[in-house]
Amino acid sequence: MADTRFIIQRNSLIISARANRLRRLAALGGRGILLLITSSSALVILFIFYFIIKDALPFFQLRGLKEFFTSTAWYPSSSPASFGATSIFVGSGLVTLGAILVSVPLGVTAAVCLSDMLPFSLRQLVKPVIEMLAAIPSVAFGFFALVVFAPQLQERGGTILSVAWWMITAPVAFLMLWIVSSVLSSRLPERIRSMGRLGLAAALAAPTFWGIWFVGRSFHALEISSGANALNVSIILGIMALPTIVSVSEDALQSVGGELREGAYALGATRTETMLRIVIPAAKSGICAAIILGIMRAIGETMVVWMASGNAAQIPRPWFNVLEPVRTLTATIAGETGEADHVTGSARYHVLFAMALCLLVISYAFNYVSDRIVRRTSRIGRA
Amino acid sequence: MSTQKKPLPLIRKVAGGLFAAVALCAPSNGAWGQTEDKVRIDGSTTVGPITKAFAEYYMRQHPDVNITVSESGSGNGAKSLVNGTCDAAAMSRFMKPQEFSAAVDKGVMPVAHVVAIDGIAIVVHPSNPMANLTVSQVRDIYAGKITNWSQVGGPDKKIVAISRDSNSGTFECFNNLVMQKEKIAGSTEYVGSNGAARQRVQSTPGAVGYVGLGFLDRTVKALSVDNVHPDPDSVTSGRYPVARPLYLFTDGYPELGSHLHAFVTLHLSRKGQEIIESLGFVPVTHYK
Numbered sequence: 001m002a003d004t005r006f007i008i009q010r011n012s013l014i015i016s017a018r019a020n021r022l023r024r025l026a027a028l029g030g031r032g033i034l035l036l037i038t039s040s041s042a043l044v045i046l047f048i049f050y051f052i053i054k055d056a057l058p059f060f061q062l063r064g065l066k067e068f069f070t071s072t073a074w075y076p077s078s079s080p081a082s083f084g085a086t087s088i089f090v091g092s093g094l095v096t097l098g099a100i101l102v103s104v105p106l107g108v109t110a111a112v113c114l115s116d117m118l119p120f121s122l123r124q125l126v127k128p129v130i131e132m133l134a135a136i137p138s139v140a141f142g143f144f145a146l147v148v149f150a151p152q153l154q155e156r157g158g159t160i161l162s163v164a165w166w167m168i169t170a171p172v173a174f175l176m177l178w179i180v181s182s183v184l185s186s187r188l189p190e191r192i193r194s195m196g197r198l199g200l201a202a203a204l205a206a207p208t209f210w211g212i213w214f215v216g217r218s219f220h221a222l223e224i225s226s227g228a229n230a231l232n233v234s235i236i237l238g239i240m241a242l243p244t245i246v247s248v249s250e251d252a253l254q255s256v257g258g259e260l261r262e263g264a265y266a267l268g269a270t271r272t273e274t275m276l277r278i279v280i281p282a283a284k285s286g287i288c289a290a291i292i293l294g295i296m297r298a299i300g301e302t303m304v305v306w307m308a309s310g311n312a313a314q315i316p317r318p319w320f321n322v323l324e325p326v327r328t329l330t331a332t333i334a335g336e337t338g339e340a341d342h343v344t345g346s347a348r349y350h351v352l353f354a355m356a357l358c359l360l361v362i363s364y365a366f367n368y369v370s371d372r373i374v375r376r377t378s379r380i381g382r383a
Numbered sequence: 384m385s386t387q388k389k390p391l392p393l394i395r396k397v398a399g400g401l402f403a404a405v406a407l408c409a410p411s412n413g414a415w416g417q418t419e420d421k422v423r424i425d426g427s428t429t430v431g432p433i434t435k436a437f438a439e440y441y442m443r444q445h446p447d448v449n450i451t452v453s454e455s456g457s458g459n460g461a462k463s464l465v466n467g468t469c470d471a472a473a474m475s476r477f478m479k480p481q482e483f484s485a486a487v488d489k490g491v492m493p494v495a496h497v498v499a500i501d502g503i504a505i506v507v508h509p510s511n512p513m514a515n516l517t518v519s520q521v522r523d524i525y526a527g528k529i530t531n532w533s534q535v536g537g538p539d540k541k542i543v544a545i546s547r548d549s550n551s552g553t554f555e556c557f558n559n560l561v562m563q564k565e566k567i568a569g570s571t572e573y574v575g576s577n578g579a580a581r582q583r584v585q586s587t588p589g590a591v592g593y594v595g596l597g598f599l600d601r602t603v604k605a606l607s608v609d610n611v612h613p614d615p616d617s618v619t620s621g622r623y624p625v626a627r628p629l630y631l632f633t634d635g636y637p638e639l640g641s642h643l644h645a646f647v648t649l650h651l652s653r654k655g656q657e658i659i660e661s662l663g664f665v666p667v668t669h670y671k
Contacts, residue, residue, distance in 0.1 A: 146582070151587075310573075314569030
């Protein structure tokens, strides 16, 4: 083997000057093409920024900043038109917040379960199924939200809400009762401790569950007049953000490695302690990055919100009332584009670019933060 | 969603260049260069479905004729007609005085052809006992002044007002004919198509919406407006208040026997009526 290589090198050494120059040129050309391809993808981003800013600035020159950011009157088609986007910003924020509340607890729990609870063979089966969610086109989610989920919310909204309320609060209440009663009973003398713990738990359980039941009953009495609202979209967006969150945070949990876990077990830590005290803190940055990626998915989603959020340009009263229809930035851009093109150069046309610029800045900021977090993780991983 | 997007100027330039290159390559004795066999239509997105269907039908009958249909809005249609860049402007409203005078200044004499009538039905959920609303009641509902059906003599149920997006000709028509100077309330929901509006109304007991007459079916209930039920007769006779004619404007009356003449009178034929009815508009003719 060594001999052959030697011969080849010898051959290359005695190559003619002309062939040598050709080869150098070819190498240079190849490198140039690769550089061009690489930089063109970066250039595309720059071009997007450039064109959006170019078309967004005229809006602020025409109408100033104040109306856009402080007014809630969104009447782009009436004359005189008004372009107050506050309610639209609030709508985007509310829907994203809702999606976070739905997807983060579910997603992180599912990731923990996948990486540390389920047997390996089952995990190999379940993870691809969750990741399949990401392959469903968003218009299919939107159709589901509009045609199936919205009427269900209208018909059985109260029941759905109260069941969801019980499903969320009951396990949490059980856990809290257990922890509180054991903490409190640890001060009791040894011989009545277990009795005291049970008694305390029972005594605390009565008011807690009465409270849950009371709130649940008031949920039950709620009547949802329109199923195309922020809650509907939040839940659907939460489901859409799930695969990102589950798969990225599961990867983070996996990358913590077996040594840390085995070390913890060797020191006598239980499975729960290992999970909560060792593995999750070690994978914290990865999980944060997963959450931010999931949030970006929710902010940028257009089709579902355009179809199922109701698109009403209003700030719900009170602001967190997710049962009211809202309008988001993405849906506004999608919905208004066709008409705005009629009058290229008008404020109505440029306002959409102003919104796109805001979206771009928001998602760039999120991207930057998640990038920083991921970089921090990998540095820790190497150390 | 049916958003008709005009490409970005840059893309248009590139596409135009490509188009020119293709045109240069095409044989010069073909149909390409002959202007008399080319009809250019520009204008309203509302009239768009009609002009597109007409163009498709006409080109099938006359394979040597090339009809291009652009949808850039009524205002742009008028502009194109004045500038001579189209042969017929599709408009969902009549020409404005300043558009008329600009046309006359350039020697263009706009002639209106009413191709169809666009009627808008106010629809509610089938379970809603309401049968009639006045135009001012509809206006107050959409302006947010009336928020419960009991305020207009119906059951005690919150009204969910559903509107088409401000993108659509139907919205424009509703806004002009019903809302007039009033603004639609912020709590109104917007949907992207006639079909979506009907879907939302049929699945929401408290909803009120509006759709083009052609989109009425048994799943929703059309209300009478000012005691006139929306049907082709009441729309063409002008008794139903939420309706408007749709126009094609040409420069003078087209030369008899020309393709343009045949195109702008297609709606008067039996086949034209069929096409218009199938698209959900009300024809101006009454073939049985």
